[in-house]
Each structure stands twice: as C-alpha cells, then as structure tokens.
Amino acid sequence: MVEELLKPIKDLIADYSFNTKNEIVIRTSDFNLAKVSQYLFRDLDCELATVIATDDRFSDDCCFTIRYVYSYHKKNVFFIVENKVKERFNSLANIIPALNWYEREIRDMFGLVPLNHPDPRPLVLFPENFPPDLHPLRKDFDIKTRPELKSYGKYEYKEVEGEGVFNILVGPIHAGIIEPGHFRFSLAGEHVLQLEIRHFWKHRGVEKLAEGKTAEEILEIVPRVSGDHSYAHTLAYVQAIEKLSNTEIPERAKYLRVLFAELERLMCNLNDVAWLFQDVAYSFGAQGMFILKEEVMRLNKALTGNRFNKNVLKIGGVSVDLNQEKVNLIIDKLGFIADKFEFYKKIIFDSASILDRFETTGRILYETVKELSCVGYTARASGLKSDIRKEHPYLIYDKLTFTSQTFEEGDCFARLKCRLSDIEDSISIIKEVLADLPDGEIFTQPNPLPANRWTLGYSEGQRGNIMYFVKTDKEGKIDRLKIRDPSFNNWQAIQWAVLGDIVADFPLVNKSLNLSYAGTDL
Amino acid sequence: MFRIFKERFKEGIKAEELKIRDENVEILGKQLKEKIDKYFQGSFAIREVDSGSCNACEYEISALSNPYYDIERFGVKFVASPKHADAIMITGCLTRNMYEAMMKAYENVPNPKFVIAVGDCALDGGIFKGSYAVMDGIKDKLPVDIWIKGCPPEPIDIISGLLMLLNQKFGE
Ligand code: SF4
Numbered sequence: 001m002v003e004e005l006l007k008p009i010k011d012l013i014a015d016y017s018f019n020t021k022n023e024i025v026i027r028t029s030d031f032n033l034a035k036v037s038q039y040l041f042r043d044l045d046c047e048l049a050t051v052i053a054t055d056d057r058f059s060d061d062c063c064f065t066i067r068y069v070y071s072y073h074k075k076n077v078f079f080i081v082e083n084k085v086k087e088r089f090n091s092l093a094n095i096i097p098a099l100n101w102y103e104r105e106i107r108d109m110f111g112l113v114p115l116n117h118p119d120p121r122p123l124v125l126f127p128e129n130f131p132p133d134l135h136p137l138r139k140d141f142d143i144k145t146r147p148e149l150k151s152y153g154k155y156e157y158k159e160v161e162g163e164g165v166f167n168i169l170v171g172p173i174h175a176g177i178i179e180p181g182h183f184r185f186s187l188a189g190e191h192v193l194q195l196e197i198r199h200f201w202k203h204r205g206v207e208k209l210a211e212g213k214t215a216e217e218i219l220e221i222v223p224r225v226s227g228d229h230s231y232a233h234t235l236a237y238v239q240a241i242e243k244l245s246n247t248e249i250p251e252r253a254k255y256l257r258v259l260f261a262e263l264e265r266l267m268c269n270l271n272d273v274a275w276l277f278q279d280v281a282y283s284f285g286a287q288g289m290f291i292l293k294e295e296v297m298r299l300n301k302a303l304t305g306n307r308f309n310k311n312v313l314k315i316g317g318v319s320v321d322l323n324q325e326k327v328n329l330i331i332d333k334l335g336f337i338a339d340k341f342e343f344y345k346k347i348i349f350d351s352a353s354i355l356d357r358f359e360t361t362g363r364i365l366y367e368t369v370k371e372l373s374c375v376g377y378t379a380r381a382s383g384l385k386s387d388i389r390k391e392h393p394y395l396i397y398d399k400l401t402f403t404s405q406t407f408e409e410g411d412c413f414a415r416l417k418c419r420l421s422d423i424e425d426s427i428s429i430i431k432e433v434l435a436d437l438p439d440g441e442i443f444t445q446p447n448p449l450p451a452n453r454w455t456l457g458y459s460e461g462q463r464g465n466i467m468y469f470v471k472t473d474k475e476g477k478i479d480r481l482k483i484r485d486p487s488f489n490n491w492q493a494i495q496w497a498v499l500g501d502i503v504a505d506f507p508l509v510n511k512s513l514n515l516s517y518a519g520t521d522l
Numbered sequence: 523m524f525r526i527f528k529e530r531f532k533e534g535i536k537a538e539e540l541k542i543r544d545e546n547v548e549i550l551g552k553q554l555k556e557k558i559d560k561y562f563q564g565s566f567a568i569r570e571v572d573s574g575s576c577n578a579c580e581y582e583i584s585a586l587s588n589p590y591y592d593i594e595r596f597g598v599k600f601v602a603s604p605k606h607a608d609a610i611m612i613t614g615c616l617t618r619n620m621y622e623a624m625m626k627a628y629e630n631v632p633n634p635k636f637v638i639a640v641g642d643c644a645l646d647g648g649i650f651k652g653s654y655a656v657m658d659g660i661k662d663k664l665p666v667d668i669w670i671k672g673c674p675p676e677p678i679d680i681i682s683g684l685l686m687l688l689n690q691k692f693g694e
C-alpha cells in the first residue's frame with residue numbers, strides 16, 4: 001500500500017522505511033523537499049500533524065534533523081519526511097501555510113534559519129526580553145542560562161493604514177480570569193479589517209525542562225502543559241513511552257483510560273458551552289451548564305480523588321480501578337447530566353435571540369482550516385473531518401461507536417453544535433465502556449526504554465488531536481520531547497474568523513474556538 | 523420561552539432549597555462575608571493575573587462563580603481593572619515574557635493592597651523553577667501576603683485561603 005502511495009514521488013526520495021507499524025520515514029534531499037511535501041499535503045490530502053527539530057550534532061550525526069509529520073487519513077499512516085539541516089533550510093510556508101509557525105519556532109529554538117520565510121519575525125522568544133543569539137533547544141545551551149532581563153530589540157507589528165482606520169490593542173492581560181495573549185485589531189468603523197495575534201507570553205521552556213529526565217520524571221511535567229487537558233496530554237505521552245518500550249497494557253486498563261478521557265472531554269465541552277452562553281448574555285443556560293461541569297468534576301473527585309483526574313495515568317496502565325459502587329455512581333451522574341443537557345439543548349434551538357448571535361458569526365472557510373491543518377471542532381465545524389480516535393485509532397476506539405460530527409457552516413453556531421454532539425458522543429462512549437468493561441489487571445510493569453529511538457504519541461483532546469514526539473538518548477532517557485497542542489495549529493485561524501465581523505463579536509468568536517494559550521506557549 | 527417557564531414551574535424556586543450547596547462552603551463563606559462586611563464595606567475586589575500558569579488554576583478560580591460556590595454572595599468580586607482592586611491574585615510561575623505586564627498590573631492596584639499567590643508554582647516556579655524562560659515565581663519580587671497551595675487548589679481551598687488572609691490581617 002505504501003509502495004503504491006509513494007510511487008509518483010519515487011524518483012524524488014532517497015528511500016523510505018518503517019519506524020513503527022504506522023510511521024513511515026521518507027528521506028529526501030533539501031532540493032526535493034518542497035515537491036515531496038507538496039505531494040503529501042496536496043495530492044495525498046494529508047494534514048500537517050507536527051514538525052519536530054532535533055539537535056543531533058553531538059550524537060552520531062553532524063547536524064540537525066527536521067521531521068515533518070503528515071497524517072494520512074484514509075489509512076492509519078503517518079508520513080514523516082526527514083531533512084538533515086546544518087544552519088539553514090528552505091522555508092515551505094509559502095506553499096504550506098500550516099508550516100508558518102513551526103518554521104518560526106524552529107528558528108527561535110534552534111537558530112536554524114528558514115530561507116525566504118514570508119514572516120521572519122521571532123515567535124516564541126520575544127526580542128524585548130531575549131537576546132537574539134539564544135537558542136534554548138540546542139544541546140549546548142544550559143537550561144540555567146539567564147541573560148540580563150532587558151530589551152534586545154523590537155517586535156514589528158503589521159500596520160494597517162488608511163483614512164479612518166484605527167487600532168484596538170488588547171492584552172496580554174485580559175479583563176476576565178483567562179490566560180494572557182495579545183490581540184491587535186485594525187478597524188474601519190466597527191468592522192475588523194485585520195486581527196494580528198501575538199502569543200507565547202507564557203513560554204516556560206517546557207521542552208527544555210524535559211531533556212535528560214527519565215520517562216517517569218516527565219509524568220510531573222506533562223499534566224501541567226495545558227491544565228484542562230492534563231489527562232489527554234498525559235495520555236498522548238504515556239502511549240508514546242509504551243510504544244517505545246514495547247509495553248502492552250492490560251485490556252481493562254485500556255477501557256478505563258477511555259472512560260477517563262471521555263470524562264475530561266465531557267467536562268471541557270460542558271464548560272465551553274457554558275461560556276458560550278455567558279458571552280451571549282444567556283445567564284440562565286450558562287449557570288445550568290456550569291452546574292453540569294461542576295458535577296463532572298465532583299464525579300472525578302469521587303472516582304480518583306482529583307477534580308482533573310490527575311495522577312490516574314501511569315506508564316503501563318492506570319492507578320485507579322472501579323468497583324460496582326463507583327460504576328453505579330457514574331451511571332447515576334451521567335443520567336442526571338444527560339437529562340439536564342437535553343433540556344438546555346432544546347432551548348438553544350428554540351431561541352431566536354441565541355441563534356442570532358451565533359449564526360454567521362466568526363465564519364472560517366473550509367479552505368482556511370485545510371491550509372492551516374486545523375484540528376478538532378475548529379476543523380469539523382468547517383467541514384474538515386478531524387478526529388484521531390477515528391483516523392489513527394488507539395486504545396479501544398476502533399470498537400466504539402461515536403459520530404464525531406462535522407458541519408459545513410464554519411461559524412460560531414457550527415462550533416457550538418460540534419460541542420453539543422461531542423457531549424452526546426462522550427456520554428454514549430462512557431456507557432458503552434461500562435457495559436463492556438472486562439475484568440483483570442489495570443497495570444503491567446513497563447519494559448525499560450530502548451536507547452536512541454523515537455516515536456509519536458497521540459490522543460484526541462477536546463480541542464483536537466495532541467501530538468507528542470519522544471526521542472531517547474543513549475541511556476534511554478528523554479533526549480527530545482516535542483509537544484504539539486491542538487491550539488498550535490488552530491490559533492492562526494482566528495485571524496481569519498473575525499474578518500468583516502464587528503469587534504464586539506470577538507469575545508464570542510474567541511470562546512467558540514476556546515484555544516489554549518499554555519499549550520501553545522509551552 | 524414557554525419551555526423555560528414550564529421548567530420554572532415544575533422545578534420550583536431553586537434559590538430556596540438548593541441542594542448543591544456544601545456545608546463547608548457555607549460555613550467558610552459566612553465567616554468570609556463577616557470579615558468583608560466589616561473591613562471592606564461588603565466588597566472585596568480581586569484582580570486575577572496569570573503570569574505563566576497551566577490554566578488549571580484559572581479553571582478552579584472561575585469555578586468559584588458557579589452556583590455551587592457563587593463567591594460573590596460573600597462579597598468577593600473579580601474585577602477587570604487593577605485600579606478597582608483591593609488585592610492582586612497571581613497564578614502560575616513568572617515567565618520572562620510576562621514579567622513586565624505582571625509588574626504593571628501590580629503597580630496599578632492602589633495601596634494598601636494584598637498579594638495572593640495561588641497554586642504550587644506561583645511562589646517559586648514549582649516544577650518550572652530553574653528554566654531559562656522563567657524568573658521562577660513572585661516570591662522575591664512582590665510582598666506575598668498569602669500562598670494558597672495546591673496544583674491546582676480546589677475552589678474550597680481558595681475560599682478558605684481568602685478567609686485565612688483576612689484573619690491574618692484583621693484577627694480571627
Ligand atoms: S499550580 Fe499546578 S495547576 Fe496551578 S498553574 Fe501551576 S502547574 Fe498549573
């Protein structure tokens with residue numbers, strides 16, 4: 001099958017090999033990189049899943065490696081294009097817009113220069129705070145380096161000019177209890193001509209922190225990458241480690257992992273719907289949904305002792321089992337939530353004043369989500385299928401029935417409808433899991449990690465798929481951990497979503513995408 | 523609309539017999555309210571600033587406004603402008619990129635003011651301590667009045683932390 005798929009670019013690639021069952025590594029020259037990438041992205045219709053740079057100068061190689069990961073949806077396959085780089089590489093952002101931020105990130109973190117990049121400004125390391133020659137993910141960079149905190153340069157914003165055009169600058173600190181980020185609106189009257197976003201205010205150096213740690217130690221870090229997705233992030237990570245170490249977890253643990261994953265998805269979706277209601281001043285519905293979200297968090301606490309189900313995942317299985325009493329509790333709570341949810345859902349479709357705010361607001365076209373390789377409900381609301389539980393099934397998702405619905409409109413209402421249908425999906429998945437829950441162990445002792453190997457780990461978070469890349473060093477410790485939160489791919493879409501809308505609709509558009517800042521900033 | 527009224531009649535008046543209220547929240551809340559009534563004329567305004575959190579702390583602080591806690595009942599209000607605040611609440615480690623914005627927010631809270639650190643990583647950076655990208659936490663940058671621990675602290679921990687702060691300042 002792979003042979004067949006790669007036939008048209010046979011002459012452009014040096015060779016290909018299987019890294020794991022579904023990870024196909026393609027080696028090519030810098031010269032042919034654009035053609036190969038274009039073939040995968042355009043002709044095979046792959047999505048750009050992530051891009052990973054590694055500094056291999058001090059191990060066996062003499063240079064850096066950049067790996068472009070393309071996810072092929074029709075079969076459970078990832079194509080990973082490998083490119084060896086010394087100091088510079090050809091930017092592909094002009095032909096694959098989804099690469100824009102990745103290439104800028106690599107420039108900041110590794111000091112590798114993307115040639116002819118359409119937007120060569122720094123992304124992660126602000127020139128106002130970081131010296132230009134600081135590249136933290138180089139192996140010879142000591143994590144404890146702290147250059148003097150002063151301004152080393154200036155960031156140039158894109159200016160919009162014209163008669164009557166003015167700017168509104170928002171953030172980094174916002175009015176509510178939310179994460180920091182900077183938004184610049186250029187307006188003519190009330191209508192948005194341009195929105196420029198600037199993130200990475202919360203850049204904490206997560207990926208550098210992971211270097212040299214043991215697989216076990218990293219379990220402290222990954223739940224703290226993006227707080228409301230602590231479980232899904234940890235799941236993506238442990239699956240990578242288990243794949244690398246060839247550890248097969250017990251059946252029951254797989255079922256339980258799915259159960260907790262869906263509880264997190266349910267919690268996040270209920271919270272999103274609540275905030276969406278709040279933003280259209282529909283307080284009655286909002287508070288109702290907040291009650292349901294709190295109920296899920298209290299259920300979590302009763303099941304695992306933690307409102308976010310932190311510490312449930314272990315390498316090799318899970319740490320919490322369910323007895324009959326807990327199963328009954330879940331069924332009870334789900335019944336309550338499903339009933340109430342049904343009621344609020346009916347109201348939404350009944351109420352013109354709610355629909356009026358959502359419909360046609362914040363429209364994102366199919367072409368935009370496709371070009372940016374958006375994921376999760378951001379993609380699905382605009383007609384692009386995206387659900388890694390279906391495309392690259394893990395745990396027991398291939399045995400479960402769920403819809404993962406897509407819509408065509410691409411507006412705030414479509415994104416709301418995605419949430420509503422995801423809530424129903426999660427409830428039905430949990431019921432199915434409980435009905436079929438097999439007996440047995442919930443944990444198996446993991447095998448040690450092999451040296452000098454790498455793999456991908458992934459899971460579907462509520463915002464979309466989360467991609468991890470884990471590479472071990474010669475001692476079997478973590479050499480490189482690359483984290484890609486769904487928000488990293490989705491954030492750029494917001495700049496298109498608001499075009500032509502009035503600025504007062506921005507809070508709603510923002511909530512309808514509800515992207516993570518912490519997960520993006522790392 | 524009709525559906526809403528129907529539900530209202532069916533369910534009765536919720537505010538009078540809410541089963542969702544916990545006893546502990548009510549006890550702590552009542553004490554908190556007494557203090558706030560006495561020393562802040564009934565309203566204690568907090569400006570929340572995230573200087574590098576993972577967002578779970580925000581998640582729990584936001585939960586304080588849901589009907590289970592409804593912290594505004596006790597006089598605690600989260601405000602948009604630091605100029606309207608009695609206290610600044612900081613979550614997360616302190617990143618280099620957020621340092622300036624956080625300091626500006628702090629300076630704009632009028633005196634006298636309290637500094638409330640929320641979460642394990644707020645004081646010294648927690649697991650992010652020592653990274654090139656952070657200045658650890660706010661410990662040696664701001665005069666922290668109280669540190670509410672937890673990763674994240676639960677809503678009830680935050681309520682009891684606020685009460686502790688006021689007890690500490692004004693006596694039990
Ligand atoms: S204390 Fe824990 S939950 Fe709070 S911001 Fe830090 S890592 Fe996140």
